[in-house]
Amino acid sequence: MSDLIEIKDLSKKLGNFELKNISFSLAPGYVMGFVGPNGAGKSTTIKLMLNLLRKQSGSIKLFGLDNVKDEMEMKQQIGFVLDDTYFHECMTVKQVGWFVSGFYRNWDEALFQQYRKKFDLPEKKKIKELSTGMKAKLSLAVALSHHAKLLILDEPTSGLDPIVRDDILSELFQVVKDPDRGVFFSSHITSDLDKVADYITFISNGEIILSTTKDEINEKYAVVKGAKKHLPEIKSHLIRYRETQFGFEGLTNEAAILRKHGQFVVEKAKVEDIMLYFEKGEVVC
């Protein structure tokens, strides 16, 4: 079976910002967390995937389909949640379901009703009467109700309370129980990615810094802490580091070697650590 997402050497220039030859892929049955600071290129990449922006070079294939030539067929198989609700505030939940159902050939009204009840979305409530969390749930219900093979979510949990976030993340778990489906999930809430993502793709300033499994991150990457005097001898094992008042802290992708060393504190690196070190740490020359 072909990859759900296959992006190769994708480039796009938008004003001062540039997406520089990014490549990554996602196999069915997995959740990929797409992480990076604000302005790193997450939303631009998603817009390019959905053909909302014109790429300058490279290729984007979803389910083996070209995202420009086979745009309509590709979009039939995608469920998306964008970073805002775009429905008119006077539309009711029922009207939203009815409206969207006309565009997807696999729309499952029973499934939409099931999600609507599960998420406590009253049929007759207008969009303007829904809380932020309820709007996010409605968007997710819409995205899930046409048996999409791939869910593309652009910061779906930002601005939501932990309970709603947990509800949404639980649904993502359910989606990937089906080995033919997958989730591509952009966020800067790294704790969410720690919970659900199988793969992490980290983007910074338009470049992919790493794209790997979370298991590999747990295995290879670690935060190392030690006294300043040890920094010169360990520097070559660090990707990024920063000096503190009492010593140094750094990020390594050679955790196994440093654990054996014994002179340093080696802690498991979280996604947030990786993001922080890449953004704020000093580069090892």
Next chain:
Amino acid sequence: MLRLIYRDLFIYQKRNLVVLPGFALLFVFFSQEFGYAGMGLTIIMISVYALVMTAYTSFAYDETNKFNRFLRSAPIPSSTIILSRYASCVFSSIMGVVYVVIFFALANVAAVYNPALQRDMTISLEVLLVWITMIAFVCAFLMPILFKFGYMKTKYPLMLLVIAVPASGPIILSSPNMNQGLTAALSAISGKNGYILIFILSLLAFLGSAALSITIFKRKEEL
């Protein structure tokens, strides 16, 4: 496409749907001033009003909600999004006409008790052609501008134009040279062939405008 039209007419326009019969009633009330041409003029006036109102409201709501971004993420071709907007405007005009016809009929029923309410309901083929031509030309002019510049940037200039066109009528008519020119132009296009020529031109303008709007929309949305 039907759902997009439904959204434009019955979700976006809820308030306007109440306003539209009100205006239709007002136009019907004053239509007696124009005698036998009253029905035709009323139909044209309400059509242009309904069309402009639908176009403006829909574009305003789309801009507020960024709804086009949602539509473009869904499996909906850009051409469907554009053509549905044109269709919504045409349907809105037809709704205005239906209101006018109903109010004319009601006025004639009421005329049994008050003869002053009597209205001439004659609609000739020429009136129908002028009506379609008018809708086609207004759509052809208005829509690409709205797709290109959006509601916010165009609302004041277009509002000025809507006021300026009827206001310039008396000036044109009072100037002998302008009046002569206009009369000559009108006589050149009058008659069956003239009507048909203008009618065909308006339909071509409508189709050309739709194609232009699709191009503008794609360029604007796909940076």
